[in-house]
Amino acid sequence: MKIPVIDIFAGPGGLGEGFSALLNAEGTRAFDIALSVEKEEAAHQTLTLRSFFRQFEPGTVPEDYYSFVKGEITIQELYRRWPQQASLAKEEAWLATLGDGEDAVPFEEVDSRIKNALKGHKNWLLIGGPPCQAYSIVGRSRRKDSILDEEKDVRVGLYRQYLRILAVHNPAVFVMENVKGLLSAKTKESSVFTKILNDLSDPVKIFPQTGTASPDSSVCPGYRIYSLVEEPASYDLNYNPVYNQKNFVIQAEKYGIPQTRHRVILLGVRKDINFYPGTLKKVDEVAIAQVLHDLPGLRSGLSKQKDNLEAWRTAISGVNLESVFPNAESCLIDEIKYQVKKIREAVAETGTEFLLCDKAEIGYEKEWFTDSRIGGVCNHSARGHMNSDLLRYLFVSSFARVYQRSPKLEDFPVELLPAHKNVKEGIDDKKFADRFRVQLWDKPSKTITSHISKDGHYYIHPDPVQCRSLTVREAARIQTFPDNYFFCGPRTSQFIQVGNAVPPLLANKIARLVLPVFSKLENETALSTGSDPAVTLRETVGV
Structure with a gap:
């Protein structure tokens, strides 16, 4: 069974590409992008085209796709020749603005889209990076006041949409990416990063009445937030509130990406799942x-x-x-x-x-x-x-x-x-x-x-x-x-x-850490239902 993925603030799909490119033992995709959301039209076109590409298993993409890339046919003609796959791609890639602004789609519509895309699956993955310009060091240096004001700049609070989806829909795992400047950003009340970690650890505390959420914390037990580069390093509001925030920064050049890209990437695992995902392995630097x-x-x-x-x-x-x-x-x-x-x-x-x-x-x-x-x-x-x-x-x-x-x-x-x-x-x-x-x-x-x-x-x-x-x-x-x-x-x-994307190869390496979490869940489900756990494990992990 493919693991459903919801990708919000998706951009052209770099993070989703890394996960969807991870194959299981049968050569099919281990993760399935069920819904991706992006507000910029050109990025959404790219996202839709890549979704079309993924409608075909590896090695079976039609020659018409390459004819489009070569400029021999238009994208409209490509979609006309493959209407079923084009329809699925357009359903998956959603052109929409998330958040609280005037242009944002209502929460109810977001929740409905997610529910329909998941098709009843309880254990799934949320990925995405809320727009980061408000947190960037360069962006703050251009403002006279370096204190972030959520009322004046709605981007400061866009992570709340991410948070709300956690509270309402309770995914098993999430991966959230943002700029390194997030670590030093502040509001009048507190450090932005500390606030985000606290909120992500217990999202129902912030959104107790939204959608299907409930004040009862059993609806969403919260998340342990792990570092992907330091072992062991995690943040849990209840038992481990002391942390080194630099542990959550990935220096991409140390992990096989040919650029000195330093980004905050948080891996959250639902607290009812007792599994430590491990860390990325360092490799030699890659020259351009x-x-x-x-x-x-x-x-x-x-x-x-x-x-x-x-x-x-x-x-x-x-x-x-x-x-x-x-x-x-x-x-x-x-x-x-x-x-x-x-x-x-x-x-x-x-x-x-x-x-x-x-x-x-x-x-x-x-x-x-x-x-x-x-x-x-x-x-x-x-x-x-x-x-x-x-x-x-x-x-x-x-x-x-x-x-x-x-x-x-x-x-x-x-x-x-x-x-x-x-x-x-x-x-x-x-x-x-x-x-x-x-x-x-x-x-x-x-x-x-x-x-x-x-x-x-x-x-x-x-x-x-x-x-x-x-x-x-x-x-x-x-x-x-x-x-x-x-x-x-x-x-x-x-x-x-x-420039705005997450490097797909880095995302693919993160996907390899995330997959065993779902393997554990599949194995536990198989045991509880009397299925053969060895078969389930092979199908999910590819062992």
Whole structure:
């Protein structure tokens, strides 16, 4: 039996992808996304398309899906050819706003949708990450008052919708993700994180009369909240209120994700289930070269003039390097000259939504990422940049090759400093001094966030010849999305989707910890009903 999953604040589905990709011994999915909820239209389109993909067991996805990815048919035509699967996908992926705002759907409708999706299953999984901008350190630094006010910013209390669903529907397990800034966020009354832990430990205390909930705590006995990285580490309001909040932060680069993404992820197990899920296992860091080296090289586009290959070459190679870099060390000048010579010979174009190319030969987790049926790369097109930014990108990527680090503003030649009012502040006070950051081939990437949709300055490709920022597919590779995961909507929206997602491979590793909890429940159910527990265990866990 597949374990039902409800995914709220789903984004493009990164967390759900990790769980649904976990297979049992028969090669079928151990977890089934019964309902996913997202309010952004483009992300919802991506979510629906991936739900359509999951209507087929692994290895049986129709060729029409790949025809869509290649741009040979429209998504409407794809759904027309497979009406049953399309209907199921549209039923699963719900475009809706959760919370208390004017645009939010009524609680009763949310409860009805969840109840119908679960089809009577009592033991299921709730996953999701309430919108995190209100908790982010950067977001708070831009406000004069760092104290969060739930009345002024409804995002502060969106976790309450998560909490309400726990109180009403009582899942066996939940997984909740948010930004690291949650740890230092405060309201006028208390630490936000402490309040959230207290509430999640006993959700009925906050929502005693909502829906089918009752003041009787037996309806929802509450949850023990476990760390996924420290053993043993859990939080239970009744018997273990002392905790180290840093135990709930996952540093993704320590667990096989090629970026330094640090996020709070909470694993809650209902208190009537006596099972310790264990922790993630640390592995060696994964450099971005391992996930990017096989992707086709692209040149950047030109954003302020007619774009073609010759104009692009001229914009870079036609510059007098000695005048732009008058005080650069000879080793750096030599590297830049070498790269400019290669640029004069470059023949790459700017890419497209589907780029035909040879079979991918990724150097890491090949079975996870690649799909031989694609025959190319999707969502792989370079952005256009101003001429001045092309020279900055050339400089920072060449600098990194020579000095093995990304330059700060203080390392820039004066001629390349941007004409921003706060540049001097960046040099003198080191504030946002790395606003032009090249990612290093032999290191994990810096965190991929939704800010990548703005300008790409923080996500410069390490190859100077390409002289550009990362593409959506490169960001998706760093976020560990499989290559057959197609992102819908305009490119800006695609970047936002990728940046906001939970890395699916990390979610898959969490799913491996969660699955034994349900195996235990299935085994206990089999014993109580007289079924063969060994058979039940094999079907659920794949042993």
